[in-house]
Amino acid sequence: MLAGLGLTPVEEDVYQHLVDRGEPTTAGLGAALEHPPEAIAEALGGLARHGLVTTAPDESGRHVVGPPTVTLGSLLAARRDELRQVELVITELAERHRAAASRDTGGLIEIVTGLQPISRRFLQILESADREICGFTKTPPIAVGPRDNPAEPVVAGRGLRMRTVVEQSYLADPDSTVDIDQALGRGQEIAIVAELPVSLVIADSSIALVPLLAGPQETPRAVLISSSGLLSPLVTLFEKTWADAYPLCPRAADEEPTHYADTTPGPARLSPLDAKILDLLLAGLTDRTVANKLGVSLRTVTRRIRHLMDLAGADNRIQLGWRASQRDWI
Template structure:
């Protein structure tokens, strides 16, 4: 817990023991804690250097801690200052990198060569996004294919919106339906067009990676674009293509039900657990309140609600209630 402030695990144990008791001796610490005597002595010395522990001047040899809000607060403030300096250093390095890239069209683009460098830049573009990711996926993929695409874990972990337009030829893959259903089930938005001009990924309309079309014997290359002047046409192209593309939806009522994770088909009737979760949701409880009511973790409840939406073919929770009524679940 306190490792972020630079304390070792032994120092943290000693400090917490002292906080609980306010004052104790070295001998008492050695008896109470499961650490070698020399480790406890070294931890006390380290805590003293940090100003977290003082030793009584009398012969008792008692160690005393001050108010954590003051002593730890000062360490926290110092660490914030250090991180601020690191942030300034990163900004400076970024500026130096842009200046060094001036040989590539005035620093507006970077040429990336080779499969591994392109894949690495692709992931870096995704990780840089704060709001949304959008892009085109041609067939066949040049560097990163749908099944090894790291975008979806990024979206799931950070709550980003992701929109992808794919070429119609991708549906020729016999496994494409499973891939698409899984992607839609994880919240990705997918639309289809007959053909795309390029593959690309754009993060927050601020940076884009565009693989270049090369021959089968040529080394793959891509262009990393960070100029707003060059990005604007790509963003406009994506939005126009997205507006004209055919959107794919999760399986709706009347279609084959979305299977469970183990491959078994979705039921005509809900399990008792799912029915209970649905009843509590329709009663107006929050996800956390549902979790507390049933005795499950919040993560488990959220996953079951997502599963219910998949089974119902619902895009949102309002649709979930409506389609649950249609299917006789409530």
């Protein structure tokens, strides 16, 4: 039990006996414990070096133990310091191993292992961008989720263009509406697709971080890519996906509803509720999911969709999407 503090089995037996029985002599310890006298003498010497046992000053040969919370606590603190030093050495060795691996690949890629290192690299990429950040957000996020990212508002305040394609399943999160509205309010551009192949973040088309798929019991890993030859396909993938995705538009919370005649041409504004229903509907969500996300009844959603179809002069939902685009409702 005390081996973790550096005590041998004999030292632990002697120490526990001293704690239970007071101040026995060496002879008494030999009679009580099934250890040879030389082993007990060696154990007493080891306990004394650890500061756990002292010999009574009256030359009676009795051995005294101090309060365990003090003596063992001091030993425990020293062991913790040693372990902290070992941890620092391990960290240094890991960095050296990473640097060697980078040299082996010409510095073009780096394998990042563990949630904390991945999160650190992710934030470093965001903070290093000069022009634009773009990325894919799958569900669930591997390292940094939308509300776990303190650097995103700071980066948005620097005037960089930020484009994110979000997987449709992310909208099932009850808090996703708030997250998206806040991001849109900061000027971020967000679009929705049914499914994404990977999560990734790309800064200035010059560096990318791509989390690797891992099982629930596996340590998360990601690839940091700085090779233009490897980056080019990722940038192309993002741009193609962005072009095909459904864009979300920021809506003013206090915007007054506006009604339109069936023949009203040109740009138009919808009530906040109708606008959100239309956005989520065109993003591919079912009526029931839309109702759950907006906190209204399914009947209300169905009625508002019918109202939108009447306003647009649409006979079905496919026509509604087409005419909503014509009227700049989306």
